[in-house]
Amino acid sequence: MRSTVGILVSLGRGGCQVPEEKRSKHGFSYNPWDPTCKLLGGTFLFANPEKDFDLPESALANKTKSMWSWDSVDEKSMVTDIYLALQSALDLVHKAHDGGISPILCGIGITSSDVPIIFELIKRHGVLSNAEAFAFQNKFRVVDLSQLTLASFNHANYFLYPKSKNVILGKYLANKKFESGKTVWDLYEEENYNGIKDRVMDEVLSTHQCYMLIKQDFDKFKALELVDKRRAKELRKAQEVEL
Template sequence: MKFKREVTHVIFFDIEYYVPKEYRNRPGLKANPYLDGSFVIGGVFQRYFPIEDKLEEKEEFWIWDMEGRDTMEQEKNLLEKIYLYFRESWTRWELLGGGPRLTEPMVAGFGITRLDVPVLFIKSLVHRIAEPERLYDTYFKLRHFDLSVASAPLIPENKDRKVLSPVSQNWAVKNLFGDGERKPSGTTVWELYDEEEYQSIMERTRGEVELARRVYQELRKIRNGLPGRP
């Protein structure tokens, strides 16, 4: 792996996904991009250049800001904007990178390998945002740094010490920062959307991205043998 100033970067991001009421009592992961009536609500994205310790401004894309005759058309326009955001990262890598071993753009967040990245890929595939091979390259050639996995070896297991598994965001934050306050489940977003509490959704998602950045930096401190907790 090779890194380069002003090119190597991490995208902290979090998307929100709507699940219709009839599917909300399903066991396990509720979100499924092939279920009728489900759609991407939107998300918050922020590029971070770790070599320079430089953050870009957050960018947000929300379905209620999109034009369209219905939710499907609005979702398509939303996914096009998100796709172009990621393509911009690839363009930087391709034009400014140089050298075949330069590490690809990275993405970081909690549960992104289980939900966020697959949902963006599949929904973009359904809406034909780009050719399938182009979509695959855009979303799956990114370097995925899932914080629920990266945090696991550093967090004590409170159920079965024989099992090593991804940890929840709440459990990671509690142990990394000593913060015992539990954040509400992401499923609350569905009710907020039903009630048209859009501002609350935006604020919650911004907080998720900020928290991902803090956890990433805390894990880097631990990796480098530096004192933890700011």
């Protein structure tokens, strides 16, 4: 069986610095096109779902790659490193599948944070042209757990709203809870870079655990569905016999 690479991404608020006067109490404060905002970096887990997903946490951590502003010449250099890491994963997957399968960007809430941040910065810093960045982004697929996990929750009406990180953690990892990503601003101002690294790594590994548990839930749902189909089939046969 050919290999596939899934990429679990942790970036977004946990890896961004926003000037104090632009920090909002609610919503997303960081803007990749605002020159006063700064991407601090992030951690990527490059994992093959057929080989790597059952590895112990320490082995998974060894499969991560991190890029940080304090280790880079400037933001453009760091964004270029992120681009090259994604391009490497893309090349690996396309080569394994003759271009028929795309690598997956996976995380919690990444469709409204991590993914647009990465690709907007790639454009802003001229790593790729706008047209090239669009084509590059379109070669990936995105699995956002904040949306995927909706099937695992009860809903009072037809309003389906993406679940937050801590809501998902509360369901699948009861003893795990992350403070607001805005606490990273304090860590950065205190130059507590190891604190930022540890937090982001913890988020990546927790995201991986949630992914696995959500998949297990879906397997249970399908097993129950199969039981219902068998019962319905047996009932139809019984009714036909009676006739």
